[in-house]
Amino acid sequence: MTERSAKLNILKFVKIVSFSLLLVILGFFVAATVRTLTFDVNAGLQLAHWEKTNNIASDINQHQREELLANFRDAIRIPTVSTTETQLNTTALREFDSLLRKAFPTVFSSHLVQHEVVANYSHLFWVPGSDLALVPYMLLAHIDVVPAEERDGWEAPPFSAKEINGFIYGRGTIDNKQSVMGILQALEYLLIRGYSPRRGFFIGLGHDEEVSGFQGAMNIVRVLKKKGVQLAFVLDEGLAVLDGVISGLQGPAALIGISEKGLATVKLSVSKAPGHSSMPPSESSIGILAGAVKRLEENPMPRLFGEGPERGTFEHLAHKFRLPLKFVMSNMWLFSPLLGRVMERRPDTNAFVRTTTAITMFNSGVKVNILPSQAEAYVNLRIHSAQSLQEVLELIQSTVGDERVKMELVDGFDPLPVSSYDETSFGFQIIKKTVLDQFPQVTVAPGICIGNTDSRHYTDLAKDIYRFAPTWFRPGDAQRFHGINERISKKNYEELVVFYFNLIQNCDIKDLPSPHSAGHEL
C-alpha cells in the first residue's frame, strides 16, 4: 500500500466513524427529547386471558399423516397452469375439482357446509356459525399455478410431487396448493371430530389468481355481494415465516401482510416506416425503444423506505436485533433513509424500498433484412405504498422523455389500503395468537406483500385483509417462488394443516381480550 492510499483509507475510516457517531448521538438526543423508545411492541395481548375455543386437539396420527400428505401430493401432480387470461388448463382444473371431492368427502357431504362452483372452476364454501351475531370471516387460496419446465433446472419434474430429503418438490407446493389443501384438510378433520363453528366462515378457492383473478375471485366477490355479506377479515396467501432471511434478525419472523403494493403494467411502443435494411435511418424503432427502456432501468423510482407501512415491520422486529441495529430499527423516523440505501442493494429487499421497475417483454422485428416498423416493450411496476398509480405514470413519462415512444397503461391500480394491526384488530390478533401458540420462537410483525393476490378484489367486503400462511422460507427459498425447485417440507405442510385447524377454532371467540387485561392477570 502506498503512503497516499493508506492516508486516504484512514481518512475514509475516520469519516465513517464520525458520521456514525454523529448519527447515534443525534438519534439519542432526539429520541430522548421527542420520542419514547419501546422494545416490547410484541408482548401485548398474548399475555392476556383469552376465551378458550380451541377445544378440539390438533393431534395428527400416523394414518392421518400419510393421508394428508397423499392428498397434497395428488394436488401437486395436477398441472393447473394459468399462462394468460385465456390460456388456462381447464382439463386440469376439472380434474382438480374431482380430487377435492375425493380427498375431502366430509367437507362435501356435511350438512354444516354449503358449497358452490363459481365461474366453472373456482369454489366457494360457506360454513354457517351457531351465533348469528358474530361477523363471518373468509379464508382464501388459489388452485392455479404458474408454468414450470423441468429443463429450466428442476431437480425433480415440476408436476411429480417427488420427495427428496423430506421435501415435496413441485409447482404449487408454496404457491398456493399448500393453503388450498391445508384449509380443506383442516376443515375435514374438524368436521370428522364433531366441530361445529360458533362464528361462520367462507372459504374461496380461485382458479385464475396467477392471471389476476378476473374470473374466479371477482365472481366469488359478486356472489357474496349479492348475498349482502360483510366480513370481519380476510386471510389470503402472501407473506410467510422468514427464517434467516432478514440479516441481523435473531430468530424467525412471521410477517403478516397488511397491505400489498400497487401495480402498473405499461406498454411502450415506437413506430417507424418499414424498409430495406441496406438503407437504415440513424435511429431504428428498436434503438429508440431500447434507449427508453435503458433510461427507466438507470433511473429507478425514488427511495420511499420508511414512508409506508414497512416502517411498522422494522419497528415490530427492532427488539430482535442486536445493537446498533436495534437502535436503528427502533428509530426508523430518523434512520429510514440510511436503511433504505442498504436495503436497495438486494432485489428482494429493494422491493420494500421503492416502486420497482421490471422490463418483462421486448418484441420487434420479423426478418433480418427488414427494418422493423414496430417495437414494443412491457414494463411491470410494483407501486410502493407511499406512491399512487398516477404519480408513477407521470414519472415514467418524464424519464422516458421522448415523444416518439408511445405509452399505454395495460393494467394498473393503487397500493391496497392498510389493514389494522393494533391490539383491537380482531383478524390480526387471531392470526398472531395462532402463530405464536404453534411457533413460540417466532416474532410476529406486520408486513407488505410485494406481489398481488386475489384478496385485492375483496376490499368492498372487508376492511381488514391479511396475506399470510405459515410457510417457512429460509435463505434462497423466496427465489423458488415462481422459480425452479419450488418445494415444501413434509413437516411444514403438516404444520399448515394444524395452523388452519387451530385458526378456525380460535376465530370462535366472541371478542378479543381487553388490551389491559394482561396487567390484571396474576
Ligand SMILES: CCCCCCCC/C=C\CCCCCCCC(=O)N[C@@H](CC(N)=O)C(=O)O
Ligand atoms: C423484510 C425483507 C424480507 C425480504 C424477503 C422477501 C420474501 C418474499 C416472500 C415471498 C414473496 C411474496 C409473494 C407474494 C404473493 C404474490 C402472489 C403472486 O405471485 N401474484 C401474481 C399474480 C397476481 N395476482 O397479480 C403477481 O404478479 O403479483
Ligand SMILES: [Zn+2]
Ligand atoms: Zn399465489
Ligand SMILES: [Zn+2]
Ligand atoms: Zn404466484
